[in-house]
Amino acid sequence: MDLSSLARPQALRGGSTGALGAHAARRRSVQLLHPRRPTFRCSVEAANARQQVQGTLAAEAEAARKECFGVFCTTYDLEALASGEVFGQDQPIALKLLGSERSLQALEGVAMELEDSLYPLLREVSIGIDPYVIFEDADWALLIGAKPRGPGVERAALLDINGQIFAEQGKALNAVASRNVKVIVVGNPCNTNALICLKNAPNLPAKNFHALTRLDENRAKCQLALKAGVFYDKISNMTIWGNHSTTQVPDFLNAKINGTPVKEVIKDTKWLEEDFTITVQKRGGVLIQKWGRSSAASTAVSIVDAMRSLVTPTPEGDWFSTGVYTTGNPYGIAADIVFSMPCRSKGDGDYELVKDVAMDDFLWGRIKKSEAELIAEKRCVAHLTGEGNAFCDLPGDTMLPGEM
Amino acid sequence: MDLSSLARPQALRGGSTGALGAHAARRRSVQLLHPRRPTFRCSVEAANARQQVQGTLAAEAEAARKECFGVFCTTYDLEALASGEVFGQDQPIALKLLGSERSLQALEGVAMELEDSLYPLLREVSIGIDPYVIFEDADWALLIGAKPRGPGVERAALLDINGQIFAEQGKALNAVASRNVKVIVVGNPCNTNALICLKNAPNLPAKNFHALTRLDENRAKCQLALKAGVFYDKISNMTIWGNHSTTQVPDFLNAKINGTPVKEVIKDTKWLEEDFTITVQKRGGVLIQKWGRSSAASTAVSIVDAMRSLVTPTPEGDWFSTGVYTTGNPYGIAADIVFSMPCRSKGDGDYELVKDVAMDDFLWGRIKKSEAELIAEKRCVAHLTGEGNAFCDLPGDTMLPGEM
Structure with missing residues (x-):
């Protein structure tokens, strides 16, 4: 299909x-x-x-x-x-x-x-x-x-x-x-x-x-749960920022474990800043290596999660990630691209961007990198968006999650 | 797996x-x-x-x-x-x-x-x-x-x-x-x-x-629904008798459509006696031809159906099919084989065979053929059941559903 x-x-x-x-x-x-x-x-x-x-x-x-x-x-x-x-x-x-x-x-x-x-x-x-x-x-x-x-x-x-x-x-x-x-x-x-x-x-x-960046969110929750030794239902406020590519940014600054900021629970900063992100980004590739097939099952689950998040009210204080149109976003991310950001829904199919998120230099630096990639991708498809001639200067040849 | x-x-x-x-x-x-x-x-x-x-x-x-x-x-x-x-x-x-x-x-x-x-x-x-x-x-x-x-x-x-x-x-x-x-x-x-x-x-x-003969039951329900022009939730009392092979017997004598015996709703006896059974038996093969893969999805659903039928009370007047041990069965089917028959459950994981089912020569003739096949299969695996030496005289080389 x-x-x-x-x-x-x-x-x-x-x-x-x-x-x-x-x-x-x-x-x-x-x-x-x-x-x-x-x-x-x-x-x-x-x-x-x-x-x-x-x-x-x-x-x-x-x-x-x-x-x-x-x-x-x-x-x-x-x-x-x-x-x-x-x-x-x-x-x-x-x-x-x-x-x-x-x-x-x-x-x-x-x-x-x-x-x-x-x-x-x-x-x-x-x-x-x-x-x-x-x-x-x-x-x-x-x-x-x-x-x-x-x-x-x-x-x-x-x-x-x-x-x-x-x-x-x-x-x-x-x-x-x-x-x-x-x-x-x-x-x-x-x-x-x-x-x-x-x-x-x-x-x-x-x-x-x-x-769809929900599979990335789910994977990030799973990895934080694994590291903290808790079950995955204890992880909340997990944002995936940016592009569904290897520049994606799983946000451990705002995520919580049992209601406590991740950084207060997981003290291993090197793991958070390096291993965590890489593990989430490369999860699909590891699966292909092991099983010889792509993550169709968990992707399907994450599509259902994404839909359900839009048709059921978001639990108080929590949010979910989805890649949406950036024009008018409160974070200072470039307008007119599709960027994964934290959202809440009343359950009516619509959503709002979450305003009260923390930001630090580390997180912002990574967000800017993903933003740059998406702006370059946009220039590269200008002939398809009706915005003139395409000009491809992609910053490095980044991979999709799962690509080997 | x-x-x-x-x-x-x-x-x-x-x-x-x-x-x-x-x-x-x-x-x-x-x-x-x-x-x-x-x-x-x-x-x-x-x-x-x-x-x-x-x-x-x-x-x-x-x-x-x-x-x-x-x-x-x-x-x-x-x-x-x-x-x-x-x-x-x-x-x-x-x-x-x-x-x-x-x-x-x-x-x-x-x-x-x-x-x-x-x-x-x-x-x-x-x-x-x-x-x-x-x-x-x-x-x-x-x-x-x-x-x-x-x-x-x-x-x-x-x-x-x-x-x-x-x-x-x-x-x-x-x-x-x-x-x-x-x-x-x-x-x-x-x-x-x-x-x-x-x-x-x-x-x-x-x-x-x-x-597991539940996928056969589900397929049979679907085909009856299609023929009668009703939705499949209107089909009840659908028994698959016998072996999960091409000798299986989808029972249109006891099945009901909207509570009415199938034969009173579907007057096309030739279709019931020939096409219906063949369609159910060959469904897996047709799927492989079309899609190039076996019926893993519907099989998984039917496993869940089979389990749920054992852990939830069977709706009043209805039953489900499952291949179970025949010793003590009320139908006169040979003892000591595993044969699909109509069952009911109180939802405790256990089940009882349904006693009040109709039987006619056509249905009984087909049941006996499937029984003969299973008795032959049993002789053929005697070395694995601890009952002496195997003797294989399988009546023709019947196929499994889905085999081409």
Whole structure:
């Protein structure tokens, strides 16, 4: 599968934002599916849909088959769903999977696996290769597909190849997605891909575009827990600043262990300043060495985490990291790039940047380095953001997490 | 990973059975983790453990490191967990992953992925290659590892190769697992592997050994839903009878759609008698053709389904399928084999066979064919069950679901 987008079933419009993706259909996502008192507004289309589902004639199912997959073409009682009669306050989900011509058969396989999993809330699955069809009315778009960097491929070349994918998808989202679609860019280099995407979607709020740095946050929490000898649920306020690359900055100045600043718990400054950051940055590469495969499982979990962080209120005093548009940020980071920063959410799908974070020279120095990299990446894709001719002077050939 | 076994954290003994596996760490498993009012009895070991966890010295963490993996070596407040203070009525989980010498590095990768996923209830992970260590005190053992049949390998040869794995694991379970361990055999040929396993574990209840036919049940439900034009949650009482092979019998005589017998809803008898069964049996093969990979995702979901069916009360009037020991069955199926049959559970980890099922000549004829195959498979592994010399006269070279 190249990427997936999500939409609520067509008849369910209005208040609720819960949804989840194919790659994200994992354990912890269930918590995502309890929006508080969802209010559904049924449009005229919904009334039509209701009439359709009252008949279950094979002919109707057949007619619907072109826009959906297998068992997900079957009709069901939308009203009972909408009222919560069937699933309580849970949120039914429609998955639309975007593939390429080459991957369409594999995508059918993915849909078959979804069928055979009997997920009770997964009510619609459709697959296709046209982003203008697949993204239609999507409330969430998870942009996963990107070409991995092969041996000998320069980062500039990768930026160009993958950037084109995200320019195209930005245009499609701009044209057909929900006007409040939330976009999570996973495909690498995800910060600059997210920037390209939002620049090609001028009619959508730039604020709604995210570059996934949640796996880095999770890895950083895990490493701090390991060093401190506590379980990972004791780590809070963990920020990943900057680019999802080796210049990323796991912030041990603001992070806490059991509510206490990390530096008061872990006295080993050398470990914090050197080993900790390197371990987080290189985690993906070590995994590939050991297991021979990339971190698809933990990435999927982190996508779910990222979505849940936007649809559930952030715990008092805590925050989460996500790569977002910098214009208007309170930290003095350059405007008009996508940079991972600490955020809080009321659980409405939106977020705010956290203002009261500490800063010191060490942290700021690293942040500036990541910022410089992103500004250089931006110049390198100017032809894709509509800002003139590209000029590539990337500061060194930095790696993506996981690249060897 | 070759296979995984599960145990509650050592200090938590007594009332609760909830647990889940690495491959099973998927979305729906959360529901599994709500045992009703778990009662924990803390043994002397627990008291010791409590003392240990009060110190969080690096030295202790280091000492513990040999028996555990990474962040899961860290100590935590067992008492708060046990009282439900930390996780409410949820069930913490210890995962022990058994690999081979060859797969140990990959297993480390799996454990790393589990670390980075920050599963809040996953409190212990250990990995190893000695089943006598890994299976110690296990409450659940998921036996996943088996060699797939390569081109030109006879089913008899496969039975011998894989049978040896399950004989060894049966002996280890017999020696060190919880006296009420539940064993779910996933590695194929799973019915006969389960038989071998239980025969090598004479001190454990034969009733506790299961061969996974839940994916077949899920697939059958999906196909009936598709044919009837309803959503899959409307299908109930779906039995898979017999062997997890192409002789398996998806039972459309007893299954219901919206509470109505299938045959009253689907009038297409030819489809029911021919296409339906073939589609279910061949589903795995079609998936491999399309996607180029086996049904690992839906299999993992079905393992979770199988476990949840044993730890939650079966809905009134419904049942589930699992391959279990036949001695004493009310249907007239040969004793002393492992055969998939309809079961109900009170949610205590145990189950009962459903007595009031309809039978007709068509269904019985197919059941007898699957029974004959399993009796032949049993003769073929007599050297592994301690019942004399093997004699292989398998009735045709039947395939496993998914084999091409």
